[in-house]
Amino acid sequence: MATAIKKPLTTAQFKKKVLQHLNFTSSQDDLAQNPTAVLKAVCLTVNEVVYEKLTETNKYHKEHKSRSINYLSLEYLMGRMLSNNLHNLDLFDVAQKAVASLGFEIEDIFEEGHDLALGNGGLGRLAACFLDSLATMDFNAVGYGIHYEHGLFKQQFHQGRQIETPDEWREYGNPWEVCRPEAVQYIPLFGHVESIANNDGSVKKVWHSGQTIKGVPWDVPIVGYNSKTVNVLRLWESRASSHFDWDQFNSGAYQDAHSAQNHAETISKVLYPNDETDAGKELRFIQQYFFCACSIKDIIKRYQEQFGDDWSQFSKQVVIQLNDTHPTIAILELMRTLIDEYDFAWNDAFAMCREIFAYTNHTLLPEALEKWSVALFDRVLPRHLEILFSINEFFLNEEVAKLWPNDHQMRGRLSIIEEGPEKMVRMAHLCVVTSFKVNGVAQIHSDLVKSDLFPEFNQLYPNKLTNVTNGVTPRRWLKACNPELSKLLDSKVKTDWAKNLSSLSTVAKFADDEKFQQEFMSIKHNNKVKLAEEILASTGVVVSPDAIFDVQIKRLHEYKRQHLSFLHILALYRRLLADPDYDMHPRVYIFGAKAAPGYYLAKEIIYAINKVADKINNDDRINGKLKVVFMPNYRVTLAEKIIPAADVSEQISTAGKEASGTGNMKLALNGAVTIGTLDGANVEIAEEVGDDNIFIFGNTVDDIKALAANGYNPYDYYNNDEEIKACLDWLHTDYFTPGKPGELSAIAHSLLDGGDPYRLLADFADYAKANTALDQAYKDKTRWARMAIINTAKMGKFTSDRSIQDYVDNIWKLTPMNSKN
Structure with a gap:
């Protein structure tokens, strides 16, 4: 491990540098009128330290020829970076004092910054945590992604409905990024492939492209915590290879120019362009190829700067991790590059790819396993399609046929090409066939990948499929976002828990200590007061910090079952209307989620929650016992405010559907108690905290399979459970939408006529029962404090540092920077 790093700047030096930068960033003498300029000056001051460390990091890895991990991900949900960087550089106190001497609170300066809008949900947040851990643990790593102009979208609500507006996260620049024009890449698209006969009888393939796109790299430094390392996230921006047509402009065709x-x-305009149209599909496909091709070219360029044309070290120096199927085309691009540009024999190129690529699977949902039409491949990437067919032919004839000779059904099941009315390319199959390791992201998920998703591949490649349980960085998700709790933990844990999270287990011995319980819960209450203020400012809803703060923050999707919470809210509301003295502790349900623009039911769920919230929050008959809040524009910065204040963590996906989850880890780490199914990482969280400190409910994976085998009929639950029937019938009335009966019917239709695909009704009664038990536990303040403390103390396993070490030991085989050098 790296030794403690000396503070690079004193408070006086930091302030002096900030003032120097303000000479260039502010035209106003009165700093109070320009906090944005102060933010930029502080960031520039920090960057002086960061880029010096980046230079030293690069120098070390070049001298020591360090093997590198190249992490390809379509998403990086980075959030704001100033607070995290200050903590990681041990400059937080210095900056706080320096900024205070200028008349500002450091928290107000943080608020001037923008989230780096480079992702959507758990996939991107995980990637950000992994980059943090790789730098903290002194490994040589480069993240590759897209420099989105708008990210996903900024979410607003209009009369309860989600409205998407552009997220102008870099409208006035981003102080952390640096453009690297010396590393520009040119990416071909479209065109045709020519076959040229060589003198020896072999055939040379030449791709004549129809269009060339310029990829411009922007580097964002990734600062390790208390380490010597600063790594880089390299993001590709797309530009035309020739910007401007002067002839058309001069002839008056200004737009055409x-x-x-x-x-x-x-x-590179928007994350996940809507692919409901053919044009949208093509754009998303090109988007994926663009960033993969830029990244492969950049990886080769970096390698050749050290090793020239000697390819013998390439697979020893380079490993590429594919974060989900989005970067799969990188496999075909490396194959094409090796064969067409460096004259590799096909077998040698394929063998090298199989030594370099590893693949992380993030889903068991069939619709989330990407498929692209062969016709689209042929039009956009004709040469890559040829290589794809040759890989599939080799795979079927040389590997599948040996284990299952003359088994045409097995060939069809495993083929990378899916036959049908429209031939499709199964990207996940290409990943499994080519990668040397395939991992799931929680033990139950990885087991299901082997048994349910890829059982034949597991039989064919018995040592290829493995598990790496996800984790989160405690630097951002406790130390930075929950400073009061961090200080309390510092007083009880002798080692640096932010770098050795398992040391938090020491805190468990204070779980029954009355004084510690009071301190712990006082901090939770203070965080709830702050969140109540944020809720009021964002939504206009007044909530009591004395209520249970019940939190469900994640992407809006049916399998995550926000509508199960919604149905239970309706049930509680009915109980309160029937009996205003109904025995329940006041509870505030807090939602945060974005629905994909084209996802009809997800948007209807948001609408229903908002309309029901309007009714409940303004109903004096229930004496404030129930409140519902949907926070607009859920993002990392908002999560950093919600998570420290949460009492309850809702992790209620259908068993077998959630790969892992990381929100469950962040919430538990900050002392929230989980109510959840035995799904994803919930299983491992339950093992760590113990059955007495978590509320598990619902059908298991095997139960869900049995329901399907026996012929699941949601009407059985509707007809036999009076509460379910009353709540669903309520949605057909105009009680929540006066004058518009049936406006909330979409949820009821999906659960009944739509077959309830995620078995919500089958879990409702047990969920309601678990909530009653939770309510009773919360009323026992001593018991609840103990549960909250145990959750924080037992989260050591769920640090992304442990995840990265698992990757390093079992997949990547990296060596950390020697702290003595």
């Missing part, structure tokens, strides 16, 4: 530029820039 910009057409090539506008078309090229569309590629």
